[in-house]
Structures are given as structure tokens and as C-alpha cells.
Amino acid sequence: MIEEALGQIPISLLASSLYATAAVGLTLNYLVLRYADFALGEYITVGCYVAALLTLSGLDPITAMIASGLSGATLAFLADELALKPLERRGATALQVFIATIGVSLLIRYVLSIVADLEDLLFLSSGFRVVPLIYIGNRPLTNLHLLAVSVLVASVATLTYVSLRTKLGKGMRAVASNRDLAISSGIPVWRIRRFTRLLVGALAGLSGALWAYYTSINPESGWRLLLWVFAASIIGNFTSFPLTLLGGFVVGFSENLGMWAVSRTFGVPTAYKPLIPYIAIVAVLLYRYRMRFRGVFET
Amino acid sequence: MIQEGAYVFATSFLFYLMIYTILALSMNIEYGYTGVPNLGKVLFYFVGGIVTAVIATRVYDAILGIEDPLSAVSAAKRVDLAASEPLLAIGVFVASLVAGGLTAGLLGYLASYPALALKGSSLSITLLIFGEAARVFVRTYEPLVGGVFGISGIANPFVFLREPLAVSIAYLVTTALITVAILVLVERITNSPFGRVMKAVRDDELAAYALGKNAASVRGWVLFIGSALAGIAGSLYTFYSQAIFPDDFIPSLTFFVLTMVIVGGVANNLGVVVGALLMSLIERFSQASTLALIGVYVPFDISYVRYALTGALIVVFLLYRPRGLIEERPVKTPLYEVLTGRRKAQKLRIGR
Numbered sequence: 001m002i003e004e005a006l007g008q009i010p011i012s013l014l015a016s017s018l019y020a021t022a023a024v025g026l027t028l029n030y031l032v033l034r035y036a037d038f039a040l041g042e043y044i045t046v047g048c049y050v051a052a053l054l055t056l057s058g059l060d061p062i063t064a065m066i067a068s069g070l071s072g073a074t075l076a077f078l079a080d081e082l083a084l085k086p087l088e089r090r091g092a093t094a095l096q097v098f099i100a101t102i103g104v105s106l107l108i109r110y111v112l113s114i115v116a117d118l119e120d121l122l123f124l125s126s127g128f129r130v131v132p133l134i135y136i137g138n139r140p141l142t143n144l145h146l147l148a149v150s151v152l153v154a155s156v157a158t159l160t161y162v163s164l165r166t167k168l169g170k171g172m173r174a175v176a177s178n179r180d181l182a183i184s185s186g187i188p189v190w191r192i193r194r195f196t197r198l199l200v201g202a203l204a205g206l207s208g209a210l211w212a213y214y215t216s217i218n219p220e221s222g223w224r225l226l227l228w229v230f231a232a233s234i235i236g237n238f239t240s241f242p243l244t245l246l247g248g249f250v251v252g253f254s255e256n257l258g259m260w261a262v263s264r265t266f267g268v269p270t271a272y273k274p275l276i277p278y279i280a281i282v283a284v285l286l287y288r289y290r291m292r293f294r295g296v297f298e299t
Numbered sequence: 300m301i302q303e304g305a306y307v308f309a310t311s312f313l314f315y316l317m318i319y320t321i322l323a324l325s326m327n328i329e330y331g332y333t334g335v336p337n338l339g340k341v342l343f344y345f346v347g348g349i350v351t352a353v354i355a356t357r358v359y360d361a362i363l364g365i366e367d368p369l370s371a372v373s374a375a376k377r378v379d380l381a382a383s384e385p386l387l388a389i390g391v392f393v394a395s396l397v398a399g400g401l402t403a404g405l406l407g408y409l410a411s412y413p414a415l416a417l418k419g420s421s422l423s424i425t426l427l428i429f430g431e432a433a434r435v436f437v438r439t440y441e442p443l444v445g446g447v448f449g450i451s452g453i454a455n456p457f458v459f460l461r462e463p464l465a466v467s468i469a470y471l472v473t474t475a476l477i478t479v480a481i482l483v484l485v486e487r488i489t490n491s492p493f494g495r496v497m498k499a500v501r502d503d504e505l506a507a508y509a510l511g512k513n514a515a516s517v518r519g520w521v522l523f524i525g526s527a528l529a530g531i532a533g534s535l536y537t538f539y540s541q542a543i544f545p546d547d548f549i550p551s552l553t554f555f556v557l558t559m560v561i562v563g564g565v566a567n568n569l570g571v572v573v574g575a576l577l578m579s580l581i582e583r584f585s586q587a588s589t590l591a592l593i594g595v596y597v598p599f600d601i602s603y604v605r606y607a608l609t610g611a612l613i614v615v616f617l618l619y620r621p622r623g624l625i626e627e628r629p630v631k632t633p634l635y636e637v638l639t640g641r642r643k644a645q646k647l648r649i650g651r
Contacts, residue, residue, distance in 0.1 A: 035420065036420040036421065036424065083614050083618070086618060087617055087618055090618065090621075092617060092621065094419055094420070095334065095336055095419050095420070096617055096621060098336070098419060098420040098423070099336065099557070099561070099613060099617065100613060100614055100617045100618075102338075102554060102557070102610070102613060103609075103610040103611070103612070103613025103614040103617070104610065104614060105610065106554060106606050106607065106609055106610025106613070107607055107610030107611050107614065108610075109606070109607075109610075110603040110604070110606040110607035110610065111607050113600070113603045113607075114599050114600075114603045114604070114607065117598075117599035117600055117603065118598060118599050227427075227428055227431060230424045230428065231428065234421055234424065234425065238421060269439065271439040272435070272436070272439055274431075274432070274435045275432055275435055275436060278428055278429070278431075278432035281425065281428060285425065
């Protein structure tokens with residue numbers, strides 16, 4: 001019993017790190033650019049494909065992972081430069097920009113699907129070799145789990161360093177807290193926007209690479225993961241990094257360890273696994289709703 | 300033979316056009332007029348379908364004493380009973396339509412509670428996630444409507460006409476009448492003082508509150524109306540396909556309907572109908588079966604092109620024509636018509 005419960009921990013850790021890495025990017029995007037990026041799932045998918053194809057061609061996993069981070073960053077950058085930034089310059093509302101990211105997402109996902117279908121890559125497994133290191137309970141802790149956790153730690157550390165110590169990071173925080181003041185203080189808002197997009201895309205690409213190492217992928221992988229990533233960010237209210245990280249872990253652990261516990265105590269079939277994160281979101285929303293009833297408005 | 304194929308093609312095209320029109324109108328009330336981006340549209344459409352499937356199968360099963368509702372034999376029995384009892388079939392149809400609409404509407408009203416705590420994008424994501432949760436639940440929980448394989452033998456109300464063509468035309472005419480009624484209803488609602496309040500909530504919520512309009516309650520009502528309409532569409536669709544499969548109700552449908560609103564005209568009901576027509580045409584001509592008729596073959600799944608095109612249309616229209624093909628018009632309330640000289644003042648019953 002204890003062994004089985006412990007056995008759920010490595011997979012929970014892997015899933016949580018993956019969600020948290022991408023969700024931190026999502027929250028960052030929302031803070032600095034003021035829109036939730038629906039196309040994030042597609043940067044993840046591209047990261048998946050780049051990592052899988054490069055490892056299959058014999059590149060080592062770490063380099064492949066960096067490549068997928070770069071490709072995610074490029075895609076995120078291009079999406080913003082070509083579609084979303086022009087839209088904002090034309091005076092679109094925040095809601096319209098969000099709807100446009102849905103359009104961008106559909107466009108990228110299905111162009112990718114067409115290419116994958118033509119090249120016969122609709123289902124793909126990476127060339128990453130999973131090596132068990134030690135056993136926790138009845139399941140192994142593998143190099144992949146360690147990689148996932150270290151990617152999360154490295155991303156959070158980098159992000160913290162960048163935002164606290166560098167000029168670009170300080171600018172980022174300035175834009176996040178008060179955009180108008182940042183503009184009038186002479187902070188190069190558009191340059192900071194580009195830099196943020198690169199970071200967001202890189203985080204998504206990295207988590208995509210982790211997913212590709214974990215399981216087989218298809219052009220809809222990122223879209224499936226996106227809902228979970230959004231769940232983590234919603235728990236963090238799109239504004240708080242610690243809560244977003246916590247959200248990633250809530251989603252990852254509830255879907256694995258939590259599902260195991262529920263299915264063991266109440267005999268609920270594990271097919272309901274995807275419902276667990278939804279329940280977490282509803283609980284958080286209800287809590288926040290109660291907290292909010294002191295005033296009518298929230299910005 | 301070819302003529303029969305043409306009939307089938309035409310009836311199915313028209314039917315889907317009408318379903319899309321209802322869905323797009325309901326999306327327009329929410330997104331276009333009130334600014335609530337309900338990306339959970341497919342959830343309410345699905346709820347209408349489920350309620351219909353539950354009523355239409357449980358009633359017949361109770362009468363026939365069927366123990367295994369999922370088997371093909373019981374499905375055939377249900378259809379036979381509906382064919383021999385026209386009044387029962389039509390009664391079930393009306394009851395399902397009303398129940399489906401009301402259930403979806405109430406659920407929509409409940410969904411306005413997260414709309415209080417959340418705004419814009421996080422609200423729409425939450426609704427989308429709820430839709431997916433409902434789909435996962437229904438496809439896993441078999442006793443409701445048969446899990447992932449769905450349930451069939453949901454008898455069409457006009458199955459007593461026997462002739463398949465007669466059945467489909469009778470049903471098409473009924474659907475057309477309902478669609479026109481909904482179009483008129485939506486046009487009346489949006490051109491009323493309530494329609495004006497909806498636009499006020501969309502454009503400036505704070506100002507709406509300052510003028511004494513309860514924006515939260517307006518959103519609740521709008522989500523009630525929009526979701527009820529989507530529920531009716533789901534009910535109509537379930538009777539049309541005579542079966543329900545949870546995996547038909549995926550978020551892509553919501554995005555497809557959203558594109559109709561954006562392309563046709565945000566906050567313009569006529570524009571939305573045009574958008575629905577345009578997107579239905581795109582859907583038809585991005586199907587392998589339709590393309591095969593005109594001798595076009597592509598080496599990949601053609602439905603990808605439809606979705607990619609949907610995405611491209613959303614981006615292009617938001618960039619270059621954000622108001623859509625047919626632009627928004629002022630709300631035609633009686634007072635507006637008097638002020639613009641379209642109506643004589645004494646005909647107005649104001650200030651009695």
C-alpha cells in the first residue's frame with residue numbers, strides 16, 4: 001500500500017514539473033503582455049517534435065532539448081510579431097487578442113498536422129533511453145524524472161535571476177506592474193515584449209521536449225497538455241508565480257497520486273483520471289469566488 | 300440514384316446550416332453583444348443532446364420494458380414503437396426539446412457564477428475545460444448514454460412517415476421553422492432595451508453599473524438564453540442523427556462557431572447567418588466525400604485544411620476586418636426609431 005503510493009511519486013513529479021514549466025511561461029506572458037496565449041500548446045508540440053526527431057537522428061537528449069527550447073522560442077516570437085502585435089497596434093481589445101491566439105493556435109496545429117500526415121509522422125516516439133536509477137516503492141525513479149525536475153529548477157532559477165538582476169528583467173517587472181508608467185519612464189516596452197516572448201516560447205519548448213521523452217507524441221499533444229497547463233495557471237490566477245508553480249504540482253499530483261488514492265479507496269475507475277484536475281480548478285474557483293464577494297470588481 | 304444522392308447532400312447541408320445558425324446566434328448573443336467569450340458552447344450543445352438522448356431512450360424503454368438499452372435490437376424496437384405511435388414520438392420530441400433547452404439554460408446560468416469571479420480569457424478557458432470535463436465524464440460513465448460508443452435508436456419524430464426522404468424533409472421543415480423562430484426571437488431580444496444593456500455591459504461594465512444596471516445579472520440571463528438556444532440545437536441534432544456519440548462534441552466545434560460570428564459580423568444577427576452559411580460551405584468543400592465527387596484527391600486528411608483555414612480566418616478577420624462582413628448596427632429600440640424619424644411618436648406607448 002505504502003509502496004504503491006510511493007510508486008506514484010516519480011510520475012507525479014514528472015507531470016508536475018512539465019506542467020509547472022509551461023505554466024510559468026503562460027503566467028509570464030499574461031503578466032507582461034496582458035493576454036493568455038492559447039497557442040502555447042503549439043509551441044509545446046513543436047518542442048515535442050524537434051526533440052523526438054533530433055534524438056531519433058542520434059543527437060544527445062540535452063542538446064535536442066535545447067534545440068526544442070529554441071524552436072519554441074522562435075515560434076512564439078514569430079506568432080507575436082506577425083499576428084498579435086500588429087493586432088494590438090490596431091487597437092484590438094484584450095478579448096480580441098485572446099481570440100486571435102486561438103486562431104494562431106488552430107493555424108499552427110493543423111498546418112503541423114498536414115505536414116506530419118504527409119511525412120508519416122502522426123505518431124512518433126523519441127529516441128530517449130529511460131534508465132532506472134533507484135526504486136521508490138515499486139516504481140523506478142529514472143533519469144527522465146531527474147531531468148524533468150532539474151529543468152523546472154533551472155528554469156525557475158534562470159527566471160528569478162533574470163527578473164531580479166538584469167536590466168531586461170527589471171523592465172519586464174516594470175511593464176507587468178504598470179505599463180503606462182513603464183512607457184513614460186522610457187523603458188523599451190517593445191524590446192521587453194520580444195524578450196518575454198522568447199522566454200515563454202523557450203519554456204514551452206522545454207516542457208514539450210520532456211513530454212516527447214516521456215511518451216509518444218502526435219500533433220495534438222500540446223493541445224491536450226495545454227488544458228492542464230491552463231489549469232495550473234488558473235490556480236495561480238495568472239498573476240502569481242509561486243501559486244502557478246503550486247498549481248502545476250496540484251494538477252500533476254492530483255492526477256496521478258490523487259487518482260490512485262481515489263480509485264483505491266472508492267473504487268473509481270482510472271478512466272476518470274482527466275477529471276481530477278477539473279475538480280481542482282472548480283474547488284479553487286469556488287474558494288476564490290467566496291473570497292471575492294466583498295467587492296464587485298476585480299482587475 | 301444520383302438524384303437521391305443530391306437530395307441527401309442537400310438535406311444534410313441545409314440541416315447543418317440551420318444547426319450552425321442557431322449555435323452562431325447563441326454565440327453572438329454572448330460574445331458579440333455581451334462580450335462573454337463562451338468557449339464552452341459545445342458543452343451546452345452537448346447537454347441538450349444528452350438530455351434528449353436520455354428522455355428519448357428512457358421513455359421508450361419504460362414502455363417496452365427493455366432491459367439492455369444499448370443493444371441494436373432495443374434500438375430497432377424503439378424506432379418501431381415510434382413509427383407506430385406518431386403522437387408519442389412527437390410528444391417525446393417536444394418534451395426533449397423543452398427539457399434540453401431548459402437544462403442547458405440553467406447550466407448556463409450556473410456558469411455565470413465563474414463569470415463573476417473571472418473575466419475574459421480565464422473565464423473562457425474555464426468554460427472550455429468544463430466542456431471537456433463533461434465529455435470525459437459522459438464517455439466514461441456508461442449508464443448515462445452508453446459511454447464512448449454512445450447510444451443509438453433515438454427515434455426521429457417523423458419516423459412514422461416510413462419513407463426516408465419524407466422523414467428527412469418533414470424534419471428539415473420543422474428545424475427550419477424552429478430556426479426562423481429563434482432568429483426572430485434573438486433579433487427581438489437584441490433590439491430591445493435589454494439588448495442595449497447587453498452592449499453597455501460589453502463596452503463599459505463600470506458605466507453600466509453606474510447607471511444602475513446589474514452587469515452580473517445581465518451576464519447570467521445572457522448565458523441562460525445563449526445556452527438554452529445551444530441546448531435546443533443539440534436536441535435537434537440528436538434527433539437528426541438518431542444517436543449520440545460523446546466524442547462528436549469536441550472544442551473544435553466551438554471554435555468553428557466562433558469563426559462564424561467573427562467572419563459574419565460581431566453583434567449583427569444577419570451577419571452571423573451569413574457567417575454560418577460561409578462556414579458550412581467551407582465545411583462541405585473540405586470533406587473527402589464531397590471532393591471525391593468533383594474528382595479532387597489530396598494525400599492527407601482534408602479536415603486539417605478546414606481547421607487551419609478556420610484559424611487563418613480568425614486571425615485575418617481580426618486584423619483587417621474586426622467587425623466582420625456585415626457591421627454592427629445601432630439597437631433598434633422604439634425610442635431610437637422615433638429619434639431617427641422612422642416611427643411616429645404618438646404610436647409609442649411611453650409615459651402612460
